[in-house]
Amino acid sequence: MRIKIPPFFSLPALIRKSFFAPALILIVFFVVFPVLQTVYISFFSPSDEFVGFDNYFDVLSQKEIVNVEDVSKGLSQPFGLGALVHNMIWISIHLPLSLFSGLILAIILRDVKGASIVKSAIFLGMVTPMIVGGIILRFTFEKNVGIVNGLLTFLGLEQLTRSWMAYAETTLFALIFGSVWLWTGFSMIVYSAGLTTIPKEYYEAAKIDGASSFRTFFHITFPLLKPMTITVVTMTLLWELKIFDIVFVAAGVSGGPGGAANVLALQMWNWAFRAFDFNRAATVATILTALTLVITIWMTRYMVKK
Amino acid sequence: MKIRKTTIIIHVIAWSVALIWILPFLGVLMTSIRPFNEVLFGWWNFADFHPSFNNFVEAWNHPNVPLGIGMRNSFLVAIPSTLIPMLVASLAAYGFARFSFPIRDYIFAFIVLIMAVPQQMIAVPIFQIMNSLGLVDNYVGLILVHSAWGLAWIILFMRNFFLTLPIEIEEAARVDGASDFKIFYKIVLPMALPALASVAVLQFMWVWNDFFLALILIFDSERLLATQRIPLMRGVFFVDWGVLSAASILVMMVPVLIYALLQKYYIQGMIGWTVKG
Numbered sequence: 001m002r003i004k005i006p007p008f009f010s011l012p013a014l015i016r017k018s019f020f021a022p023a024l025i026l027i028v029f030f031v032v033f034p035v036l037q038t039v040y041i042s043f044f045s046p047s048d049e050f051v052g053f054d055n056y057f058d059v060l061s062q063k064e065i066v067n068v069e070d071v072s073k074g075l076s077q078p079f080g081l082g083a084l085v086h087n088m089i090w091i092s093i094h095l096p097l098s099l100f101s102g103l104i105l106a107i108i109l110r111d112v113k114g115a116s117i118v119k120s121a122i123f124l125g126m127v128t129p130m131i132v133g134g135i136i137l138r139f140t141f142e143k144n145v146g147i148v149n150g151l152l153t154f155l156g157l158e159q160l161t162r163s164w165m166a167y168a169e170t171t172l173f174a175l176i177f178g179s180v181w182l183w184t185g186f187s188m189i190v191y192s193a194g195l196t197t198i199p200k201e202y203y204e205a206a207k208i209d210g211a212s213s214f215r216t217f218f219h220i221t222f223p224l225l226k227p228m229t230i231t232v233v234t235m236t237l238l239w240e241l242k243i244f245d246i247v248f249v250a251a252g253v254s255g256g257p258g259g260a261a262n263v264l265a266l267q268m269w270n271w272a273f274r275a276f277d278f279n280r281a282a283t284v285a286t287i288l289t290a291l292t293l294v295i296t297i298w299m300t301r302y303m304v305k306k
Numbered sequence: 307m308k309i310r311k312t313t314i315i316i317h318v319i320a321w322s323v324a325l326i327w328i329l330p331f332l333g334v335l336m337t338s339i340r341p342f343n344e345v346l347f348g349w350w351n352f353a354d355f356h357p358s359f360n361n362f363v364e365a366w367n368h369p370n371v372p373l374g375i376g377m378r379n380s381f382l383v384a385i386p387s388t389l390i391p392m393l394v395a396s397l398a399a400y401g402f403a404r405f406s407f408p409i410r411d412y413i414f415a416f417i418v419l420i421m422a423v424p425q426q427m428i429a430v431p432i433f434q435i436m437n438s439l440g441l442v443d444n445y446v447g448l449i450l451v452h453s454a455w456g457l458a459w460i461i462l463f464m465r466n467f468f469l470t471l472p473i474e475i476e477e478a479a480r481v482d483g484a485s486d487f488k489i490f491y492k493i494v495l496p497m498a499l500p501a502l503a504s505v506a507v508l509q510f511m512w513v514w515n516d517f518f519l520a521l522i523l524i525f526d527s528e529r530l531l532a533t534q535r536i537p538l539m540r541g542v543f544f545v546d547w548g549v550l551s552a553a554s555i556l557v558m559m560v561p562v563l564i565y566a567l568l569q570k571y572y573i574q575g576m577i578g579w580t581v582k583g
Contacts, residue, residue, distance in 0.1 A: 015485070015487065020398050020401050022397065023394050023397065023461060027457055027458070032420075033431070034430075034435070035427050041431075108320055111313070111316060121324040121327050121328045122327045127561045128515075128561070129557055131533045131536050132533075132536065132558045135551075136333075137330070139337070140330040145348065146333070147330065147349075238422060244518055249537045264426075268426045268429070269521070272430050281430055285426040285427045288426055289424060296421070
């Protein structure tokens with residue numbers, strides 16, 4: 001049912017507009033305007049000359065963003081590949097790992113006594129401030145004091161023990177696996193909520209038809225969880241692109257030894273607030289935002305189609 | 307009744323996973339309550355075990371970056387940064403849910419899109435604006451940015467909630483001559499209390515946990531927030547893991563307690579925000 005629209009300038013119409021006014025003013029001043037300003041800066045040189053896309057070519061050819069030399073050497077020298085490449089590596093490892101661990105846990109925990117305690121334990125990483133998460137990761141991977149090296153020693157792999165965050169070859173991967181530990185709770189919770197929406201009859205029918213649990217999963221569970229999968233993929237991608245705090249605190253402000261774990265958000269901050277090169281920083285931010293917007297539009301279109 | 311073998315296996319797996327997951331937290335907790343020389347070769351060695359709160363006291367009164375003041379500062383920022391957007395966004399969300407006007411849906415879609423923007427995208431202009439307004443190192447500036455930043459998701463969340471409310475009550479009130487504002491705060495807001503609780507829990511946690519916005523707007527060592535003090539406690543050459551762990555526990559205690567006590571609202575907020583959104 002529709003409420004009748006009063007004429008534009010009548011008192012009731014103005015009252016209705018005043019519902020939106022505070023929110024729109026705040027959003028325009030502190031979000032929309034700064035976003036446009038950032039796009040604007042990214043097209044200008046430090047001396048305020050319009051330079052078109054020059055900043056973009058410049059930034060993408062910096063070795064902090066894409067280290068062409070090291071990338072071409074391939075994985076024989078798997079560090080300092082540039083922030084953009086690191087973000088991509090992060091996505092390619094972290095997304096499948098956290099998504100499927102969350103899904104498997106959600107499925108297993110349906111039939112477990114005390115599942116809510118187990119879930120809370122896994123979800124703790126999502127509640128923890130990322131700055132603290134980073135400290136915990138650093139500690140966990142530290143030589144002598146950290147449990148990772150303790151377990152390696154226990155397994156007789158003492159020669160592998162080291163301060164994982166302090167070596168260029170391992171910083172990025174230690175952080176990525178650590179971030180799986182922090183983030184898996186998210187996909188587990190979303191999938192758990194999704195699983196409760198699947199009617200029990202479907203499983204009973206499949207059982208009567210003699211379907212294996214493997215087939216039941218691929219033909220019933222996974223397809224019906226598609227909206228959750230879309231949500232988890234989107235939110236996880238956005239999180240991976242925006243990653244900042246844990247690298248800042250665990251690997252250091254420059255992104256670890258030789259920038260081995262540098263990421264886009266961190267490089268943006270370094271250019272803006274340590275080098276005071278606002279144009280380069282704005283360009284990185286715009287690239288980052290373009291990536292996140294593509295992902296979000298893809299998700300919204302899917303959700304609307306549904 | 308015979309317990310099936312697979313049931314046992316599943317329980318063992320689930321509980322082992324939980325145990326492994328909790329190990330890093332346990333490590334930090336153990337390190338925080340013990341003198342550092344005891345945990346130098348692993349907190350899992352319990353040959354010597356002398357628990358104490360010394361590390362917590364030391365972190366709280368840290369000589370360079372006392373965490374106690376940081377915690378107070380974080381509350382000073384997080385409480386208004388939760389209440390302001392809650393009120394402002396609820397008003398707008400109600401408008402989006404109930405009033406129709408020509409470009410409503412476009413504005414709404416635009417606001418949803420804003421949710422995807424990373425904080426880095428506003429960093430440089432926000433710093434410049436606040437600098438020219440004299441609001442760098444001032445909590446008013448940070449609170450305004452946090453409030454504006456939280457609006458998008460709260461509007462989306464509250465609008466979806468308002469759409470589930472039956473419109474008949476509001477229409478009856480309107481027939482009785484109640485104004486839009488009166489309907490909003492006398493009828494709609496009281497019904498929205500559970501949803502508002504979810505918003506409060508999530509927004510407070512995000513502001514408390516935030517690091518980036520504080521990093522670009524607060525520089526004065528007296529005014530640093532709790533999350534900003536943690537990296538500064540990590541010395542350059544020698545890391546006192548005892549104090550650092552105690553500080554970590556203190557800072558994460560706040561969101562963890564909120565989660566433990568208000569889990570229902572947290573999960574509802576999380577699910578409503580993502581899945582239904």
